[in-house]
Structures are given as C-alpha cells and as structure tokens.
Amino acid sequence: MPREVAIIDTSVANNASVRALFERLGLQARLTCDVEDAIEADALVLPGVGAFGAGMGLLDECGLREPIRERVAQGRPTLCVCLGLQMLFEQSEESPGVTGLGVCAGGVTEFPNSVVRPQFGWNLVPAGAADDGGYAYFANTYRVTQAPEGWDVSWSEHGGRFVAAMRRGGVLACQFHPELSGAYGAKLVDSWLRTAEVGTPC
Numbered sequence: 255m256p257r258e259v260a261i262i263d264t265s266v267a268n269n270a271s272v273r274a275l276f277e278r279l280g281l282q283a284r285l286t287c288d289v290e291d292a293i294e295a296d297a298l299v300l301p302g303v304g305a306f307g308a309g310m311g312l313l314d315e316c317g318l319r320e321p322i323r324e325r326v327a328q329g330r331p332t333l334c335v336c337l338g339l340q341m342l343f344e345q346s347e348e349s350p351g352v353t354g355l356g357v358c359a360g361g362v363t364e365f366p367n368s369v370v371r372p373q374f375g376w377n378l379v380p381a382g383a384a385d386d387g388g389y390a391y392f393a394n395t396y397r398v399t400q401a402p403e404g405w406d407v408s409w410s411e412h413g414g415r416f417v418a419a420m421r422r423g424g425v426l427a428c429q430f431h432p433e434l435s436g437a438y439g440a441k442l443v444d445s446w447l448r449t450a451e452v453g454t455p456c
Contacts, residue, residue: 329423
C-alpha cells in the first residue's frame, strides 16, 4: 500500500477536498507540480475541475505531460478524477485542437441536448472497475462513450451510456468525484490504495 500521496496542484477548488479525503484515510497527502515528485511518488492523483485545454496547458507548463503519460502507461498507482479521466484520451470536443495525454485512443464528447448539461448530482455506478459499485457524485458536461482497449470499465447512464470509471493495473480513473461521494467514494479510494502495488507496472 502506498505510504504517501502526491496530488497534482491544479489550483482549483477540489484540491482541498481531495487532500482531505486521503488524510481521513490516514495518509499524508501533498500538493505538487514537481516533475520528479510526479515520477517518484508512491501514489499520484490527477484531479480535475475546469476545461480540457486549461488542464492540458497546466501539465505542459509544468513539464508533466510525459511523466504522467508514462506513469499511467506503466500502470503505476495513479488516481484520475473527472477531467483527469478525460485527459487520458487523445482529444476533447471541449477544446478543439488540444492534444490529450493519448494513453487511451479516442476522444471525449459532449452530452446530447436531450439531457441536462452539466450533469450535476448522484448517479449509479455499477460494479466492475469501481469495485462493488454505488451512488457517486458527478459534475460533468463531457464524457467518454467508448471503452478503451485493455481497461476494465463501469458504465453509468445520462443521455446514453458513458464511462463512469475505468481501471488498469494500479490506475483508477473516475468520471465522478470520489472525494464528494461520501462513504462509497472513500471506500473505493481505500480499496484502490490497498490493491495498487507501488512501482509495479501492469
């Protein structure tokens, strides 16, 4: 089990709640934009609130694009939250022309006009990549509709099926916010921490 957690400092509102979740689970959590820290940390969190282009711009500004891409590709313990999940893909309709991390093929698309956008609130996450499943808190306008090759996926429904969570090796990516998802979110993150093997590629 990881001894400490490094959280990429995106300077947005959910940093504090993400950090508080890990502290409630008994782990030291720190904010960082340091390349070496992102590479060497026992566990890394890529949180996300905001636009796809701004998120990728921050990673590029800090020199973190390749270190995070390689870490995820190797299956090392990494938690990607909301926008963090979307940045694993090649592109997003939210920010045309901006290249994502490209760990997963495909792109991110907007919810259709037939449903409320953004999706704010609780939605069911079935068992699968998200362990036993439960109700989680979502806040998203964009989503992934195709399962990436080689990943275990849990699906939710909002204007059609979309990826709620996906897992490969030590990497867990959640479209929802586990730090805002009460007992279910805390249990999921605790399970991820306990099963992720430090330094072991998938």
